Amino acid sequence: MSTVASYSHVPARQAALSRAGKAFIAVFLIIVLEGAVRKWVSSAATLPLLLARDLLAIYVIAYALRNGSLQRQKGIAQALVAWSCLVIAWGLLQLVAGESSPTVLLIGLRFWLLYIWFGVAAAATMNEADYRAAMRVAVWTLLLMAPLVVMQHFAPPGARINSQIDGDEGDVFLVIADVVRTTGTFSFTAGFTTYLALMSPLVFAVAGARKRTSRQRLFGAALFAAFVVTSMVSGSRAAVILAGLMVLAFFVGRLGLARGRARTGALVGVIGGLVLLGLLLYAFSGAIAITGQRFQEASEVEDFWERLLTVFIGQSVAFDQFTWLGYGIGLGSNLATYTRTGSTGAFALAEVEASRILLEGGLIGYVFTAFKVAVIAIGVRKSLKLSSRLHSAYPILLWLVVSLAILTWSAIGQLTAHGLLGIMLAFGLLLFRHPTVEFFPPRNSSA
Numbered sequence: 001m002s003t004v005a006s007y008s009h010v011p012a013r014q015a016a017l018s019r020a021g022k023a024f025i026a027v028f029l030i031i032v033l034e035g036a037v038r039k040w041v042s043s044a045a046t047l048p049l050l051l052a053r054d055l056l057a058i059y060v061i062a063y064a065l066r067n068g069s070l071q072r073q074k075g076i077a078q079a080l081v082a083w084s085c086l087v088i089a090w091g092l093l094q095l096v097a098g099e100s101s102p103t104v105l106l107i108g109l110r111f112w113l114l115y116i117w118f119g120v121a122a123a124a125t126m127n128e129a130d131y132r133a134a135m136r137v138a139v140w141t142l143l144l145m146a147p148l149v150v151m152q153h154f155a156p157p158g159a160r161i162n163s164q165i166d167g168d169e170g171d172v173f174l175v176i177a178d179v180v181r182t183t184g185t186f187s188f189t190a191g192f193t194t195y196l197a198l199m200s201p202l203v204f205a206v207a208g209a210r211k212r213t214s215r216q217r218l219f220g221a222a223l224f225a226a227f228v229v230t231s232m233v234s235g236s237r238a239a240v241i242l243a244g245l246m247v248l249a250f251f252v253g254r255l256g257l258a259r260g261r262a263r264t265g266a267l268v269g270v271i272g273g274l275v276l277l278g279l280l281l282y283a284f285s286g287a288i289a290i291t292g293q294r295f296q297e298a299s300e301v302e303d304f305w306e307r308l309l310t311v312f313i314g315q316s317v318a319f320d321q322f323t324w325l326g327y328g329i330g331l332g333s334n335l336a337t338y339t340r341t342g343s344t345g346a347f348a349l350a351e352v353e354a355s356r357i358l359l360e361g362g363l364i365g366y367v368f369t370a371f372k373v374a375v376i377a378i379g380v381r382k383s384l385k386l387s388s389r390l391h392s393a394y395p396i397l398l399w400l401v402v403s404l405a406i407l408t409w410s411a412i413g414q415l416t417a418h419g420l421l422g423i424m425l426a427f428g429l430l431l432f433r434h435p436t437v438e439f440f441p442p443r444n445s446s447a
Contacts, residue, residue, distance in 0.1 A: 108330020
């Protein structure tokens with residue numbers, strides 16, 4: 001992935017994948033495929049797969065600690081140590097006060113800490129070859145998933161591809177009558193929507209990368225098409241809005257940041273992208289009409305701007321039922337709900353992340369929110385400088401999605417979003433360690 005229009009490649013010092021890089025890719029693949037296993041093979045596979053990826057995440061953290069890689073992220077690591085001590089102490093206080101249980105506390109520590117540590121440790125440990133390989137694996141999953149998603153869109157709700165092995169047709173989420181909200185390999189639409197958000201900056205990293213052959217140009221075009229199509233047929237308002245904004249931001253950023261002779265190439269790329277986008281919009285006009293109907297129906301029962309504000313700020317229930325101690329770190333997660341009730345059919349505390357943090361943690365929930373805002377402010381500032389220096393839109397596009405993920409993804413409640421946030425954070429931090437790694441390196445490169 002070249003994040004700069006004109007860059008003289010320096011071969012990576014380490015061409016081979018490290019053990020941490022392999023474990024990182026394995027965690028990502030489990031997150032992407034575990035829903036397919038639960039959906040079409042066995043619903044009992046949830047806990048074994050969850051245990052496998054958690055153990056891999058712990059291995060990456062231990063690997064980084066053992067070889068001293070966290071010294072590369074010393075400031076972040078020190079802040080995380082302090083934050084972890086605070087969360088553990090607060091969780092024990094809730095336990096002593098009778099607001100939690102040992103099981104809920106352990107689940108809460110997992111959701112509040114594990115994959116943040118995983119993302120930081122992976123970013124501190126992975127070399128350029130790991131980074132490039134992780135990006136390649138990620139974008140290939142999108143290319144391979146696109147036909148599946150299109151098939152789900154056109155298949156009836158009762159089709160095997162749209163139903164879970166232990167579910168029925170009534171459990172399938174619909175956009176409108178007889179049209180499903182596609183899930184890809186994931187069990188639920190929310191997981192697929194989160195996955196598309198993760199993929200969006202990676203798609204534009206490849207789209208903006210320097211390409212040397214027709215095959216590489218075809219790959220970039222196919223990936224762009226896969227992202228646009230999967231977003232259009234997803235039936236998710238969030239996915240459609242994000243895709244549209246990201247495409248627009250990429251086109252504007254690529255033209256605005258290009259310098260010198262690179263402007264001609266950027267202009268040609270944007271024109272080609274617009275032509276391809278127009279063809280895709282025409283070919284899938286039916287999906288666009290269905291999504292438009294979904295927006296119209298949703299507007300009749302909720303105000304769009306009020307819904308958007310709720311996602312970012314929180315539900316009123318969080319302020320009405322707030323207590324200084326909180327109801328127990330981890331209590332609002334679907335895993336805790338399952339262990340307590342045997343079901344995940346309802347939200348234990350609140351639907352959105354902002355509300356769940358405050359209700360679970362009480363005062364420490366406000367600290368968590370401030371911690372998130374600080375990370376976003378630092379990351380966005382650094383990415384803006386990097387975009388300007390490299391004349392590339394990728395750094396700021398990546399950190400815009402990282403910011404969205406940190407603020408809105410159900411990372412302390414939903415298993416898939418929690419894992420993907422760790423992956424997203426790792427990509428965001430790897431950008432600063434390897435800002436000019438090329439997605440399509442020269443043939444004579446040792447990378």
